[in-house]
Amino acid sequence: MTPADLTRTVVRAVRCAVEDGELPAGAAVPARVVVERTRPGGVGEYATPVAFQVGKAAGAPPAEVARLLASRLGREPGIARVEVTGAGFLNFVLAERSVEDVVGEVRARAGRYPAVEPQAVPDDTSLRAFAVRAAVRRIGRVHDGREDVGEGLGVAPVARRDGDVLAAYGVGAVLWAVLRVPAQETPTFGAWLLVQDESSELFRVRYAHDRARALLRNAALLGFGPEAGxxxxxxxxxxxxxxxxxxxxxxxxxxxxxxxxxxxxLVELADALLDFQYGVLPHGDEKPSAAHRARLALAEAAGTVLAGGLALLGIDATDCL
Structure with a gap:
């Protein structure tokens, strides 16, 4: 089960509980459920507050609703463990996924990422709103085909004191700076945006993408390619x-x-790939094996997601490297 599948599984569990009479007929079945990574110090890998939403409509305590749903969800294939915490939070540990599953999912989505083309980014105080709303639209389009998710979003502008940031830092660095903080916060700029070493998050993301491409080139020279396993x-x-x-x-x-x-x-993914890269290719007289091909497939998938993720932000993965 993928983390995204988990949201649909939880909705189905609520619906079935209503249909089977375990929840009152008037209980609301949500169209979607928010499932997110468990925060540091939390239980499990993922969590959802859906029991509070359902419990309010059903007139039932959230903890009672959560325990009922946990009993159902614990029997679902792909869910290793379900636990109820606090006043009714559902916490999940998913069964480990295979390389074939994850790589296949990445390859299926690859064609949905937008191409990065030169943008007429405004050079006035509307720059931030333009960048944030455009990124939200692209993300919505790739996720579920929606085009209107960025409309009406309040966005803090670039501070006038920062001057002409496009001239000072370039489009890619400016987009990274204005998109790395929540829309309501004022972005910051500085020489750190132009640093070309691993102290820079943008550099690490672009560099990790470049390393994925280099691994594929070097593997081809050694006579093998990516193959999930x-x-x-x-x-x-x-x-x-x-x-x-x-x-x-x-x-x-x-x-x-x-x-x-x-x-x-993207930063977390880049750091994971940069740590992983050293075991992808054979060393010394070692011959390429199925394990090398599987590692290469994973590295290739990471490179695809890094390039695609940057494209969603409007940034070229290869620019300035």
């Missing part, structure tokens, strides 16, 4: 988990109209 090697499970969360991140970014969530995800 059993994962063997250090760091792979972390990269696999972060990659698998990409659809859920897109859903949350679209729902909350928050491109900064995608920015944080």
């Amino acid at each position: 059993p994962l063997v090697g250090p760091g792979g499970r972390v990269l696999l988990r972060v990659l698998g969360e990409h659809p859920l991140v897109l859903e949350a970014a679209a729902h909350h109209r928050a491109p900064e969530r995608l920015v944080r995800h």
Whole structure:
């Protein structure tokens, strides 16, 4: 089960509980459910407050609704554990996904990312609103085909004291700066945006994408290519988990109209790939194996998501590298 599948599974569990009479007939079945990564110190991997929403409409305590739903959801394939915490939060641990599953999902989505083309980004105080709303529209379009998710979104402008930021930092760096913080916060600018080393988050994301392409080129020289299979090697499970969360991140970014969530995800993905890269290719006299091909497939998928994620922000993955 993917994290994005989990949202639909929870909605189905609510619907079935109503149909089976476990919840009052008047209980609201939500059209969608917000499922997000558990915050630091929380329980499990993912959590949802859906029991509060359902309990209010049903006139039932959220904890009671949560326990009822947990009993149903604990029997679902792909869910390893469900736990109720607090006044009624549902917390989940999902069964580990395979490389084939995650890579297949990435390849299926690859054609939906937009192409990055030169943009006529305004050079006045409307720059921030233009960038945020455009990114939200792109994310919504890729996630569920919606075009209107950025309309009416309040956006704090670039401060006048920052001057002509496009001339000072370039389009890519400016878009990163204005999209990395919530729309209601004023973005900051500085020389850190132009740093070309691993202290810069934007550099790490672009560099990780470049490393994925280099791994594919070097593997071709060694006579092998990517092929999803059993994962063997250090760091792979972390990269696999972060990659698998990409659809859920897109859903949350679209729902909350928050491109900064995608920015944080791309940084986490880049760091996971940069840690993982050293075990992808054979070393010394080692011959390419099925494990190398599986690692390469995972690295290729990470590169695809990094390029696609930057494109959703309006940024070229290869610019300035």
